[in-house]
Amino acid sequence: FKHGICTVEILDAKTKDKLCFLDKVEPNATIGEIKSMFHKSHPQWYAARQSIRLDPKGKSLKDEDVLQHLPVGTTATFYFRDLGAQISWVTVFLTEYGGPLLLYLMFYFRVPFIYAPKYDFTTSKHWVVHLACMCHSFHYLKRLLETLFVHRFSHGTMPLRNIFKNCTYYWGFAAWMAYYINHPLYTPPIRYYINHPLYTPPPIYGEQQVRIALIIFLFCQVGNFSIHIALRNLRPPGSKTRKIPYPTKNPFTWIFLLVSCPNYTYELGSWFGFTLMTQCLPVAFFTAVGFIQMTVWAKGKHRSYLKEFRDYPPLRSPILPFVL
Amino acid sequence: MASMEEDGSVEEKDNNNKKRTKSAIAVAWLTFYNIAMTAGWLVLAMAMMRFYLQKATHKGLYKSIARTLKFFQTVALVEVGHCAIGIVRTSVIVTGVQVCSRIFMVWFITNSIKQIQNEESVILFLVVWTLTEITRYSFYTFNLLNHLPYFIKWARYNMFIIMYPLGVAGELLTIYAALPFVRKTGMLSMRLPNKYNISFDYYYFLIIVMLSYIPLFPQLFFHMLRQRRKVLLGEIIVEKDE
Numbered sequence: 001f002k003h004g005i006c007t008v009e010i011l012d013a014k015t016k017d018k019l020c021f022l023d024k025v026e027p028n029a030t031i032g033e034i035k036s037m038f039h040k041s042h043p044q045w046y047a048a049r050q051s052i053r054l055d056p057k058g059k060s061l062k063d064e065d066v067l068q069h070l071p072v073g074t075t076a077t078f079y080f081r082d083l084g085a086q087i088s089w090v091t092v093f094l095t096e097y098g099g100p101l102l103l104y105l106m107f108y109f110r111v112p113f114i115y116a117p118k119y120d121f122t123t124s125k126h127w128v129v130h131l132a133c134m135c136h137s138f139h140y141l142k143r144l145l146e147t148l149f150v151h152r153f154s155h156g157t158m159p160l161r162n163i164f165k166n167c168t169y170y171w172g173f174a175a176w177m178a179y180y181i182n183h184p185l186y187t188p189p190i191r192y193y194i195n196h197p198l199y200t201p202p203p204i205y206g207e208q209q210v211r212i213a214l215i216i217f218l219f220c221q222v223g224n225f226s227i228h229i230a231l232r233n234l235r236p237p238g239s240k241t242r243k244i245p246y247p248t249k250n251p252f253t254w255i256f257l258l259v260s261c262p263n264y265t266y267e268l269g270s271w272f273g274f275t276l277m278t279q280c281l282p283v284a285f286f287t288a289v290g291f292i293q294m295t296v297w298a299k300g301k302h303r304s305y306l307k308e309f310r311d312y313p314p315l316r317s318p319i320l321p322f323v324l
Numbered sequence: 325m326a327s328m329e330e331d332g333s334v335e336e337k338d339n340n341n342k343k344r345t346k347s348a349i350a351v352a353w354l355t356f357y358n359i360a361m362t363a364g365w366l367v368l369a370m371a372m373m374r375f376y377l378q379k380a381t382h383k384g385l386y387k388s389i390a391r392t393l394k395f396f397q398t399v400a401l402v403e404v405g406h407c408a409i410g411i412v413r414t415s416v417i418v419t420g421v422q423v424c425s426r427i428f429m430v431w432f433i434t435n436s437i438k439q440i441q442n443e444e445s446v447i448l449f450l451v452v453w454t455l456t457e458i459t460r461y462s463f464y465t466f467n468l469l470n471h472l473p474y475f476i477k478w479a480r481y482n483m484f485i486i487m488y489p490l491g492v493a494g495e496l497l498t499i500y501a502a503l504p505f506v507r508k509t510g511m512l513s514m515r516l517p518n519k520y521n522i523s524f525d526y527y528y529f530l531i532i533v534m535l536s537y538i539p540l541f542p543q544l545f546f547h548m549l550r551q552r553r554k555v556l557l558g559e560i561i562v563e564k565d566e
Contacts, residue, residue: 180523185516281522 006067006074010038013056013079025067025076032063038080048157051081086157093147096166100174101140107178108133119184126188128210132181132278135217139270142221150228152235173286181278189279210277217273224266226252231263244309257313258321260302264294265319295319350411355468357402362461364396369454386434386441386450393450397430426453428533429495436511437502445501449494452487459483481552488548492541499534506530 006027010020020041022034035047051060054070056079067076108129112120124130180186189206230253234243247254255262271287298319306312317324368389375385400423406412407419429449434441463480466472506512512526 180516180521183516183521186521187517187519190519279519279521281520 006072006076008034008067008076008078010034010052010078010080013051013053013081016056019080027066027068029067030063031061031065031067034067034078035063045080045082046086048086049083051083052078053081055079056081083159085160087160087163088157089153089155090147092158092163092166093151094144095163096170097140097143097147099167099171101137101144103171103174104133104136104140104178107175107182110182114179115184122184124182124184124186126186128188128277129181129186131210131214132274135214135274135277136178139221139274142225146225146228150232152232152237173282173289176282177278177280177286180280180282187279189277206279209279213273213275213277215273217270217277220266220269220273223252223255224263224270226250227255227263227266230256242308244305244312255321256316258316260305260316260318261294261298264298265321268294268319295324298324351468354406354411355465358461358465358468361396361400362458362465364392364399365454365457365461368392368396369458372450372454382444382447383442386446389450390435390441394430394435397426400426429498432512433499433502437505439505440498440501443498443501445494445497447494449491449498452491452494455483456487456491477555481548481556484545484548484552488541488545492537496534496537499530503527503530 005023006025006029008020008022008025009018010022011017012019020038022037025034025037031052032047035050035052038050038052039045039047047063053060054072058079060081061070061078070076107114110119110122189209230248230250231245233248234245235241245256247256252266253262255265259265268287268291271283271290275283275287295318302316302318371389371392372385375388376382379385403412404416404420404423407414407416412419434446440446459476459479463472463476466476507527510526512524514520514522514524516523
């Protein structure tokens with residue numbers, strides 16, 4: 001337990017240059033407060049882009065770490081690494097999700113310069129195309145509202161270059177899917193019958209396939225939302241404690257018995273439903289790529305749960321019950 | 325694009341008997357593989373030289389070596405496997421992109437579009453590939469045998485400066501020559517309406533491929549330059565963050 005006042009010097013992790021010298025620092029000051037003080041002397045490095053560490057190649061210290069609990073003397077030496085321009089997670093999510101929402105609608109309303117001019121501002125004759133637009137828009141609207149009101153982010157920011165990468169992915173795929181689903185030559189799901197001599201084809205399309213697909217989609221949307229609410233309730237506002245998620249009274253959360261990241265499971269299910277509904281290969285590709293990415297994330301999350309909690313339920317798989 | 329992998333030698337394992345046996349099999353296989361590939365590309369080189377010396381023209385040369393080329397270039401896919409299981413310390417993605425771009429040229433350009441097989445640009449990239457691969461595979465072979473003659477190391481890390489741009493030129497000119505034939509036949513293309521609700525235009529796809537050389541070629545080239553500085557000149561390069 002240290003009394004009195006400490007001094008802090010901050011060196012560049014690569015060049016070891018002395019960047020900042022802070023005297024009269026309270027022993028109970030947090031890294032977060034030290035970051036603010038560093039920011040005052042170097043205004044171009046706001047707190048979010050500072051990585052402060054005890055060792056030039058070591059891990060970043062957390063904002064909540066207190067000076068006197070760190071293995072330093074009365075003069076603490078820290079190393080600084082610039083994380084690069086940062087952007088808040090909320091901003092990234094709003095841009096990522098707002099793009100697909102608007103882009104899809106542009107294709108749905110057949111805004112000029114997308115399809116041949118004679119189709120400008122026309123609407124598709126297939127009812128499944130209207131249904132698909134509602135589902136797609138609902139999905140991204142839900143994501144936007146969850147970003148604003150449901151999700152609690154552990155990190156405030158991410159590197160700026162991520163927004164370009166992420167937006168290219170979401171916007172690119174949304175445009176690619178929307179182009180074909182809303183195309184004048186789009187072919188909706190059609191039922192195939194055996195070539196019976198007394199066969200009379202009904203004047204409808206693959207209603208059954210679309211109906212099943214819609215049920216799957218809606219079920220998974222509700223499921224995904226339920227998981228997001230359950231995860232939010234796991235952590236009271238402002239706290240950073242980590243807990244194992246468990247099933248709640250909501251039946252959609254009972255999947256926690258079998259899976260560590262059911263939000264990804266439900267997300268995969270939603271897109272599978274949308275693929276079935278639209279019978280569009282670009283949608284299938286988007287679902288496949290999303291599945292791969294979410295599996296990687298789920299495995300990582302599952303591994304960190306296992307590392308952090310001794311009593312983690314052994315029956316759970318990362319993303320697909322018993323399988324993956 | 326011409327290959328540009330990092331040193332493909334086997335990881336040093338510590339004195340653990342079990343690990344050493346696994347290493348020995350890996351070393352044996354890789355040595356065999358690299359010798360076989362060196363031989364294969366040497367055979368290709370000699371077949372090309374013999375054809376040109378006998379016929380005094382390059383017309384028909386591609387056709388005469390097509391089978392051998394397809395075989396040895398396609399077999400190179402196993403190198404992706406080597407990286408995946410870890411017996412070669414190179415990124416799977418880098419190797420994958422390399423091999424795929426070669427497979428693409430061989431199978432989807434020169435093999436599929438017969439009319440461009442007698443273009444001079446084809447000979448250009450064939451010569452470049454042959455020289456590059458012979459150097460690369462013999463480099464790996466000697467490395468595995470721990471007897472690397474300096475001139476092979478010198479060749480591997482210097483020839484690319486000329487070979488790489490020439491190879492890119494040969495490939496781009498060939499794709500460009502193929503465009504009118506692709507447009508005329510509509511090969512590998514799919515139009516709407518169809519039950520998968522997707523369309524694909526091979527002609528525009530090839531144009532995008534050609535444009536992609538613009539960002540990709542400099543990256544790969546400068547990567548090789550950095551490797552060269554590290555290996556030949558012993559420079560210590562300070563890597564960027566993380």
